[in-house]
Amino acid sequence: MRSSIRAGLTGIALALMPIQAVAAEPVSPSVAPERVATREAAPSPAPKSALPTLRTASLAADCARLESQIESGALAVENGKTNAACIKPGGKGEVTARDLSALADRTPVPLPDYCYDLATGDGTWWYTRTDACAISVWTLNVVDVRTGRLTGQLSYIQADLLYTGADAPYWAHQVAIDKTDGWGTIGGTTVSGGGTCTGACTLASGDIDFPSQPVNDTGLAFGDILPKTTVTAAGAKGEGRTKVNYRFANPTWTVQPLGVTTEPPFNVRCDNAVPGTTAVGCVVPAYPAVHVVSLTGRNPNYARHIQEAQTSGLPGAYPNGQPLRRLTDATNRDKNGDTACPQFADGGYPRPTGYSCDEYPFRSTWQGAYTGSVGQPTPYPGRTFSWCQISALSSRVGPNGWSACMIPVSENSSGGSLLNRFYIDNRVIENDPFYVWITT
Template sequence: MTETVGSATLIPSQPKPPALPAGTAGTATAPNSESCDEVVERHKRRTAITGQEVVACVVVGEEGKLPEQGDMRVAAPLELPQYCYDNAFDGQWWGTREEACRIRGVRVDITNVQTGQIVGQLLLNEYAYAYGSSTTLNWAQQVEVSLYGGWGTIAGTTVDARTECSGACTTSSSDFPRQSVILDTRQGGEAYFRGTSSAVGSTGNANASWHYRFYNPAWVGGRTTEVAAPYPTVRCDNAVPGYHIAGCIWPDWPGVLSYQWNTYPELANHIWNAQQSGLPGAYPGLAPNGSPLTRLTDETLKVKNRNKACPTSYPRPSGKSCDEYPFASTYQGASTGGGTGRTLEVCSISALPTGVTGATGYSACMINKKQNSEGGTGINKMYQENRILDRDPFHVWIWSTQD
């Protein structure tokens, strides 16, 4: 069942918003040291010495084949979220502030060095997953490969991997031993890392990756080129204002502030309609303007935003207080964001016009005082839990339970 508020329809949703793609951030793939053609050329002389005629190299792409529902998945070190499967092979990392995943295709081409003909292939999926907590400096990364098809000289193939971490991090442990590549199973490992930005006020980025190879004694050199699997950047800090707990997040994803319509009807109604009028901050796909809000930590500027949106000259009806959107603690606020004000007919602010649309400006409304106060507490809690620093982006998600 949907709820209708004015001309806007609120689609029933869920307490936790869906994951978002990282866009171009975090999706770069470190190039292999050589192309397949270069590998073939380099091994031509070697074949005359060893008698081996085929060489193998890895091609990373977007093609792949997911297993049937439920097949193989229980074998994972930690199961990937369902949205990873829903968005497999699209070339994107998907995730939230505390986890990220990607499923991509990997192909091993086995080539006759003399003729240049492909005489065999391994067809695999790569399952990459990273997860952590915003209240700890530790995080984990796992990678798995799964053979779903192949032909030619592939019997006896094995795989192993190593990890790297650069920037503000150390490697706590890494485990991906040599394993046989077997049809319809997963071979993989996991590693644990720790951020080094623990001092109050410190911030540091870390970039960790997996690097794996396939091995077979029938191939020239006995192994493939190395596959690089870099993961999205992790940011660790102890710099959230007023919150001296260190932790790590994935900054490629914005934070999310969630308000349930059923719990905060007046607050949610104001924010929802302000977003539907074109103001920024809505969760992507739920309003015309999906650009995020960005946090403002300067106290003087926050006061200016609040005073412009909700001046003391506006009469406060009994039991109500003035709510502003975008929030005073954002760069999109009334003063720092610029533009003129707007309101709703139910908001009891005669000094501002109704029916205004557009991406610039702000909205003010007199709403239930308790809801307004608890809404402000929710903002501060979200800033802490999502480790939102100055200018960090976040969205505001308005959701409703289904009847």
């Protein structure tokens, strides 16, 4: 394996916490994006699932095809080789806790915990904003071409891992092959592979690392690819998708099994379009980002306002509400803020000593107090709550409109800074959907 990759993977956290942006530093394009711990412990949003794309008809029919060839006499002994091999995917539920535990101990870049918790063995992809995985079970059969009798069998787990870097202009797709059982004429079997990337990405030969390796009981075989984004210009964005392929081989088989191609059913997006950072980074855009705000954290009044605003019907609540969408235009952001929280000198609300006006949805969203009403016959009305110290507004319910509340200045400032950090860490760009999750 490439020494640079192995060195870059040494410091990766076992828990695979969500990627957070760090200060931009020069990085080697041959080193996989590195995992760093979150700044504060917080619950993790649930991963989403997507159907696998690796179950092609040709793979499902590989062993049936071989059986038909043997029955028809189309295969003959060549150079003394009497065995042929085929491969077939397993089904849902065909993975054991013991197999997953062994896989977790061996995988070079460990999969997130949710991959093992949710694995059923059918290759379903699970993904978050920053990583994705799929675990599938496979069987390789070796048969005698003269009789069709089974002479050997190799059972294995295929574990895909895709992970991105919030401030790295590339991502990684790793495939691990872990033998779980085997017998008969499988000695000397090797596996090797390669990969491709389509879309706004490049993949040079030096970015592909899946050399020929033995398949044995002492360790697993694996390979990875490191596609680089072609996005560079300020404000640019682009998406790409990877495929990793591999094939088993054995010098004693006269017919080798078909190769396997594994592909996530979603794209990776890389961009240079997040205000506040000039670093290019990548995420899985199919998963909307989730901003976690705690009622018992550093900004309890800020969190309480968001919670009550969401409870009254306003959008953004994780996981079942309508998502918010990021607004990056400075002029419209100011209009949102001025509409929800006009200054007292301009006929707005008086600010109690030590308090400032907080608005929800955030001024940096298209659902904000001004932009959320654009195109409507009349602007949507605002709302507030009994503890918010704004007598000019009343309580309301429903999905349309906005909320304002007086909260301590320090909390308002801190909440805004953390929101901006969230945007950068999760690469939430213009019009990106996202949620706000209020936790205890």
